[in-house]
Amino acid sequence: MDIQASVASVESSQGKPLDQVLQQIAEHKGCGTSSEGGKASCGSSTAPEDMDPAIWEKVKNHPCYSEEAHHHFARMHVAVAPACNIQCNYCNRKYDCANESRPGVVSEKLTPEQASRKVLAVASTIPQMTVLGIAGPGDPLANPEKTFKTFELVAQTAPDIKLCVSTNGLALPEHVERLSQFNIDHVTITINMVDPEVGQHIYPWIFWKNKRWKGIDAARILHEHQMRGLEMLTERGILCKVNSVMIPGINDKHLVEVNKAVKSRGAFLHNIMPLISAPEHGTVFGLNGQRGPTAQELKALQDSCEGEMNMMRHCRQCRADAVGLLGEDRSSEFSTEKVMEMDIQYDAEGRKAYQEKVEEERQATVLAKQAEMAGLEAEFSDLKVLIAVATKGHGRVNEHFGHAQEFQIYELSTQGSKFVGHRRVDLYCQGGYGEEDTLPTVIRAINDCVAVFVAKIGGCPKDSLKAAGIDPVDKYAHEFIEQSAVKYFKEYLAKVKSGEVVHEVRGDADIRQGAYIAA
Amino acid sequence: MAYKIISSQCTACSACEPECPNNAIREKDGTFIIKPEKCSECIGYFDEPQCVAVCPVDDTCVIDNSYPRYVAA
Numbered sequence: 318m319d320i321q322a323s324v325a326s327v328e329s330s331q332g333k334p335l336d337q338v339l340q341q342i343a344e345h346k347g348c349g350t351s352s353e354g355g356k357a358s359c360g361s362s363t364a365p366e367d368m369d370p371a372i373w374e375k376v377k378n379h380p381c382y383s384e385e386a387h388h389h390f391a392r393m394h395v396a397v398a399p400a401c402n403i404q405c406n407y408c409n410r411k412y413d414c415a416n417e418s419r420p421g422v423v424s425e426k427l428t429p430e431q432a433s434r435k436v437l438a439v440a441s442t443i444p445q446m447t448v449l450g451i452a453g454p455g456d457p458l459a460n461p462e463k464t465f466k467t468f469e470l471v472a473q474t475a476p477d478i479k480l481c482v483s484t485n486g487l488a489l490p491e492h493v494e495r496l497s498q499f500n501i502d503h504v505t506i507t508i509n510m511v512d513p514e515v516g517q518h519i520y521p522w523i524f525w526k527n528k529r530w531k532g533i534d535a536a537r538i539l540h541e542h543q544m545r546g547l548e549m550l551t552e553r554g555i556l557c558k559v560n561s562v563m564i565p566g567i568n569d570k571h572l573v574e575v576n577k578a579v580k581s582r583g584a585f586l587h588n589i590m591p592l593i594s595a596p597e598h599g600t601v602f603g604l605n606g607q608r609g610p611t612a613q614e615l616k617a618l619q620d621s622c623e624g625e626m627n628m629m630r631h632c633r634q635c636r637a638d639a640v641g642l643l644g645e646d647r648s649s650e651f652s653t654e655k656v657m658e659m660d661i662q663y664d665a666e667g668r669k670a671y672q673e674k675v676e677e678e679r680q681a682t683v684l685a686k687q688a689e690m691a692g693l694e695a696e697f698s699d700l701k702v703l704i705a706v707a708t709k710g711h712g713r714v715n716e717h718f719g720h721a722q723e724f725q726i727y728e729l730s731t732q733g734s735k736f737v738g739h740r741r742v743d744l745y746c747q748g749g750y751g752e753e754d755t756l757p758t759v760i761r762a763i764n765d766c767v768a769v770f771v772a773k774i775g776g777c778p779k780d781s782l783k784a785a786g787i788d789p790v791d792k793y794a795h796e797f798i799e800q801s802a803v804k805y806f807k808e809y810l811a812k813v814k815s816g817e818v819v820h821e822v823r824g825d826a827d828i829r830q831g832a833y834i835a836a
Numbered sequence: 837m838a839y840k841i842i843s844s845q846c847t848a849c850s851a852c853e854p855e856c857p858n859n860a861i862r863e864k865d866g867t868f869i870i871k872p873e874k875c876s877e878c879i880g881y882f883d884e885p886q887c888v889a890v891c892p893v894d895d896t897c898v899i900d901n902s903y904p905r906y907v908a909a
Contacts (some may be wrong), residue, residue, distance in 0.1 A: 400890075401851060401892060410847045411845075527884075527889070
């Protein structure tokens with residue numbers, strides 16, 4: 318499906334032209350949009366006026382539930398749950414590569430005892446690690462004893478760590494009660510369809526009640542369990558994030574329906590992710606040539622759902638044993654062998670003090686942006702541009718262009734700056750030498766951006782970026798991202814007005830598949 | 837006969853182990869194995885052998901022809 322078709326799908330699903338939908342999104346002042354004119358909003362502000370304070374407390378340091386938190390707080394997954402109860406066409410359990418960053422991939426399985434030791438080791442080394450998730454590599458609720466034993470052990474030794482699970486939902490209804498007993502605030506359900514006709518093309522089978530169910534029956538049972546599980550969780554006040562894999566031609570248009578269905582059942586956040594499918598992964602979709610969406614297709618779908626509810630755009634589709642900030646992976650520092658040798662001192666007070674510092678830093682980034690917004694609100698322009706940012710975290714432009722493993726994408730308009738996604742790229746620079754052949758890959762990944770903000774950049778890539786129409790900007794080195802972005806946009810608007818810059822609509826960009834994480 | 841697990845195919849996901857009504861499955865050397873003398877092919881328990889039904893890799897839990905066919909008591 319091409320971009321036009323994707324845009325057309327947005328039109329048909331909403332029954333109104335895309336411009337109108339986008340306008341509606343721009344005007345939407347609720348959750349999920351960035352703070353407008355200094356007005357606080359959900360998930361992206363220091364003191365949200367329109368969010369229940371109890372919910373804010375739950376999400377403010379959870380990197381997967383708050384875009385803002387993901388610049389500052391880290392998470393970890395422990396791979397204690399290898400068994401699964403369904404088969405998905407985008408998953409192949411035979412394929413495991415240590416260098417791959419994808420859900421379902423792990424380097425080693427852990428017992429609950431090993432996992433709890435690993436959690437303590439990571440928490441002692443990375444004090445901003447606030448969240449422990451169990452996300453497989455199978456399904457945590459298909460391995461209930463291992464999952465709950467891990468939670469029990471961690472809750473005893475590190476009660477300040479938030480616990481969460483990510484499940485396909487099939488076994489969810491029977492475990493909701495136990496999840497709530499463990500004080501689990503956050504549950505993610507992967508829901509790719511609300512129509513078994515669609516589901517049969519995604520799920521070849523499920524295992525339920527001692528039987529392998531196939532085709533439409535399998536999809537129907539899974540769908541019913543997902544919806545019931547979601548309702549049961551939200552009734553108990555547990556925050557639910559819904560993950561959906563966007564599969565062009567199979568469920569891309571349908572995900573607008575999924576969005577409505579999960580919103581009406583009380584889901585807090587919707588995360589639409591691009592399909593990852595390469596032939597070498599050996600998945601059904603990888604082998605039959607099913608493609609993933611382009612960056613513009615993904616953004617158009619996310620934008621069209623945003624008027625309805627909070628959309629997550631900062632998901633890194635991480636491994637089931639990932640450790641660190643989203644977008645970085647320090648799992649190799651914490652192999653079982655290394656963890657067993659580590660001298661672990663769990664310092665709850667020290668962690669708390671550190672996290673309070675991080676919280677101050679987080680608030681400073683928001684206040685800096687709000688101050689910079691002055692003067693922009695009075696501007697009348699419907700101009701929107703994307704910029705790419707090289708960052709190591711903390712909400713600052715603090716990564717060298719050549720060292721960036723990903724770029725964060727912000728959309729700039731008179732409404733301010735808004736995080737709209739990220740692009741993984743292969744390491745362009747290794748050992749201090751730029752590698753010529755990877756530069757085109759980087760440029761394709763950020764081709765829809767007018768500028769790239771970096772802490773530093775070499776002369777050669779600078780020229781190539783300029784030739785591609787992307788402005789390499791290093792003057793905001795180590796400054797706050799969003800404040801700098803607003804500053805840049807003000808200058809950009811002024812230049813367009815004076816005629817110094819002619820604004821042109823940029824093209825589409827590639828979503829990189831299966832990027833290597835190891836340097 | 838009994839079922840057996842082709843070890844080169846086994847991902848060691850452990851999904852089969854708790855499903856076996858005879859406790860015939862256990863982990864050994866990084867994969868899972870079925871103790872043939874304990875395997876009843878799920879006859880008398882379920883309509884289909886549970887290890888086959890839950891295994892994520894096709895043709896991994898298969899009939900072991902070297903073993904005599906299970907006869908329900």
